[in-house]
Amino acid sequence: MKTAVAHRAYPEVGRSTNGRVHYLHAAVAEEPVSIPHPLTPLLAPRSIALVGASETLNTPGNDMLHELRVSRYKGEIWPVNPKYEEIEDWTCYPSLSDLPFAPDLAVLAVGNHHLEALMGEAIRIGVKGLVIFGSAQLPGDTGHDTLQNRIQHLAIDAGVPIVGPNCMGYYNVEEGVRAFPFHLPRSLGDGGITFIAQSGSVLTSLLWNERKLAFNLAISPGNELVTTVADYMDYALDLPSTKVIAMFLEAVRDPGGFVAALEKAQARGVPVVLIKVGRSVAAAALAMSHSGAMAGNDDAYEALFRRYGVIRVSSIDELASTALLFAQGRRPGPGGLAAILDSGGEREILLDLADQLNVPMANINHNTVQVLKDNLDHGLEPINPLDAWGTGNHYDVIYENCWQALMEDPDTAVGLFIADLTSGFYLHESFAHICRRVKMRVKKPMAIMTNHVGSEHQDLAIRMTQAGLPVLDGTQPGLLAVMHLLEYRDFQARPQYDLPESIDPAIVQHWRDRLDRVDRPLGEFEALSLLSDYGIAVPQMQVVEHRDEAVAAAETIGYPVVLKTAMPGIFHKTDVGGVKLNLHNRSEVIEAYDELAAALGPMVLVSRMARGEVELAFGLLNDRQFGPLVMVAGGGVFIEMLKDRQVALAPMDLGAAHRCINALKSRPMLNGFRGKPPCDLNALARALCQFSQLADDLGDRINELDVNPVKVSAQGCVAVDALVTPRQFRS
Incomplete structure (x- = not known):
């Protein structure tokens, strides 16, 4: 049992609004006390029953035995199958009821038609957690009387958490547990990345193939009948080893629990990096207002992610690079990116992409420039990013001195040593040695980046990553990872503002x-x-x-x-x-x-007749998962054709309102043009805050609220027209 912060259940270990059981903790005390997380028996069991264990090779029943052996699990292992007396040197039991005592975890690798009876038996003998690989669907399942619904109710009534059904189980690397239906004969080192993927293929794409990533926990949650992504996040956030949570999401099945988990991650300074698919879902048919027509399902997720500093990525490569950089554990200070290369052409690629992605480069000072001049071969420019390769004479001294100077510059927040690595090549091995030496002297985040994903560097990359110098593959994924690291820094440094005052x-x-x-x-x-x-x-x-x-x-x-x-x-x-x-x-x-x-x-x-130099629009929609959303958008052609809008959760503070306004494509128009004075941005932001308070107070009574136009000038802003449709209205 680990020492943890004292907790209360959220809101208790009981039912959520959608019928599932919450297994969330929220800290309420500073004193460390020994209280296990509710998911400990499920994810860190002291004993495991493997139901459906088999001698047949390359089947889930056999593979899950080998998975526990290679993971060096130290608890009790009990195969269960009436066909065998012994499997793989373990005594095999005919049923769960024949076990010496109730196991913490039962893994069910059986056909769907056996699930209901086995679940009933598991609950009856006191099993504390279940993993179900199968789909839990039977031919003819219709309406409410389905196998999934029946086993869901069994588990909820008994308070038993389930991974699955329709899942690939999990790896708890930290505890040496693998509840997995496929065997990979490879041990994994402990790390700080928790990986939760609602796609088994995405899970194994990184868990099995990206050996630079070091996990403490990797979970395939399946259909989440009882235990959800939010619960797994909460468990991971109680682990001191968790440095970053990486996720692949198709849907959030417990919105309230998910928000609570994001709040906990924000409070504990653990970044959440995720892919959320499904951006293209349409908003609503026959929407009456710009608000309804413009705000799609994905807008609610974007608003949620912005509020809690969630880092949204677009590809598995970007997810891997970003998680890898965050897992290093170092956080950037002020400034931008410093980089050193051995190629002028690749420096130009770097600068073009950094400009495209808005990754700021460090503005190195005079002292740093002087160190570069004193070390570089004649003809090389003492600038950031630095191409330091000249004649090759004394390159090791040149690179180490220049890299040290770049990393120590006050405006360097993060550093990239860029080289297309080849394992065993003396030059690249020496580059790695230089990076290790500089890393010992400088506490800023630092990584090595290749410009080509297919470089022949796996051995060297793994060694460097294990030494605390992550190797990021590919210029774009690497720069995106740096961008996200700096964005998270800026999110954490945001000033706190009070919410708008409550209305009478x-x-x-x-x-x-x-x-x-x-x-x-x-x-x-x-x-x-x-x-x-x-x-x-x-x-x-x-x-x-x-x-x-x-x-x-x-x-x-x-x-x-x-x-x-x-x-x-x-x-x-x-x-x-x-x-x-x-x-x-x-x-x-x-x-x-x-x-x-x-x-x-x-x-x-x-x-x-209201006057204003610029026209904007406000909107309100009540999202069924995350509550009232507030929209600010450019007026006229900007909202109609350019989809110039920003969406936020209500209520918002003044800082959030300014950020939404500043992100509009039409934002430059508010600065004044053709001799007109700048618009009153503070008045506009205050109005947006007050509108968000309205949304928070009344959003559950409103289908849509469209304020269009809002006229903005140097004298303030005024709402000229509004359309409010109550929740009972049906067009």
């Missing part, structure tokens, strides 16, 4: 009650009143039903004014000619009112 509870309750009662979109006057109650500036306005009222309202509000149809059921007023802009006097108001009343009806909204 009476106002919140008023709008919750109102949205509960209405089954159609709010009229514009009411929608803008909602925004105003949340501290977002709106034009002075009044709803009228007669010409004289329109004139009186315009004169009270002050010219110029806008007239818009306020007739119920008209949501996109411009499309039906329902907006009359920039009216400067009584006669223009009368003419505009008469036209609107004749064409669309007598109810009209009169409002002050």
Whole structure:
């Protein structure tokens, strides 16, 4: 049993909102106490029963025995199969009930038609965890009465965690446990990477083939009937050895638990690197607003990842390089990348790609430049990145002195020694020796990078990585890894801001009650009143039903004014000619009112003509997994054609609002152009924060909220039009 921080269950070891059992811990005390994680019997068992064990080679029943042997598991191993008395020198038992005592873990390598009975037996004798390789599906399974549902309920009711079904099990390298249906006769060294992959092929692609990666835990969670990715993350975050969590995700089956695990990772400074597939899922058919039409399912994940500093990657190569660099354990300080090479041409490749990926290069100072000048052969430039290869005379001294100077420069955050390594080649072996010597003197993160993935360097690369100098294969994956390392540094260094102030509870309750009662979109006057109650500036306005009222309202509000149809059921007023802009006097108001009343009806909204140099849009959607999402987007062509938008979880603080605004493609327009003064970015960010508070308070009562346009100027920002559709509304 490991010493761990005292924990409480989250919210207890019990049911989640989707029926699964939570196995999450959240620290509540600083004093170390011996409390095992709820998944310890499953992932670090003291005894294992292998049900379906077999003498037949190259079958899961036989391979799982060899896996435990090669992993040097020290606990009890009990094969279970009524066909044998002994398998591979282990006594074989006819059933689980015949075992000397209940094992911590039972691995079920049996046909689907045996699963239900075996699970019942395992639970009855007190097995504490299960691994199920099979699919748990039977011919004719339909509706709710399926094998998967039945075994799920059995496990939930008994509080028994399951890896699977439809999985490849796991490697707990740290504990010497392999519950795996395929045998690879290779031992693995302990490391700091936890790898969770919802694809067995992705799991083995790195677990078996990338020998530079050193894992403490690798899991194929399968269908996650009971135990989810979030639970495995939580277990890994209680391991002192975990330096990075790498994942391949197709879906998040326990959103609340997943968010809790990300919060725990953020609190403990453990980076999470993942591939999340499924970016192209469409948002919603027949969405009524820009918010609904523009925000797809993937936007919620992007917002979640940004909030918690999750590093999203696009390929397995990028995942491997990034996990490898983070697993080194060193974190960068201020500054950028320093690099040394032995090729001018490859230096140009590096600079082009670094510029493309926005990887900053270190601005080396005068002292560093002088050291380079004092060491380099004549004709070589003392710059970063540095091509240090000249005549080859005394190259070892030149490279070591120059590399040391580059790494010690105050603006160097991370260093790359770049060479297309060949194992056994004297030059590259000496480069490796130089890197080891410099690493001992400098505490900054450092790696070796090849420009070609297929370089003949595996032996040297493994030796260097094991010595704490990871070898990153390929220029682009390597630079992406550096970029992610610096991004995570910047995420951790973000200043903390307070969330927007809470709104008067009476106002919140008023709008919750109102949205509960209405089954159609709010009229514009009411929608803008909602925004105003949340501290977002709106034009002075009044709803009228007669010409004289329109004139009186315009004169009270002050010219110029806008007239818009306020007739119920008209949501996109411009499309039906329902907006009359920039009216400067009584006669223009009368003419505009008469036209609107004749064409669309007598109810009209009169409002002050809002001015602004730039038009943006705000939006709200309530994501079914992660709750209310807030969108800020460029107006006009930017939102329609360029999909210029940023999405965040609600509520957001002022820093998050500024980051969303700064990430817009249309952001330069806010700086002022054609002689116009810069827009008030602080006012815009405050309005976005207040909008996010609205989303947090009322998002569960709203299907969509679209504020378009939001006009921004040097004097502030004002919401000009809004569409609010309550949750009961069906178009």
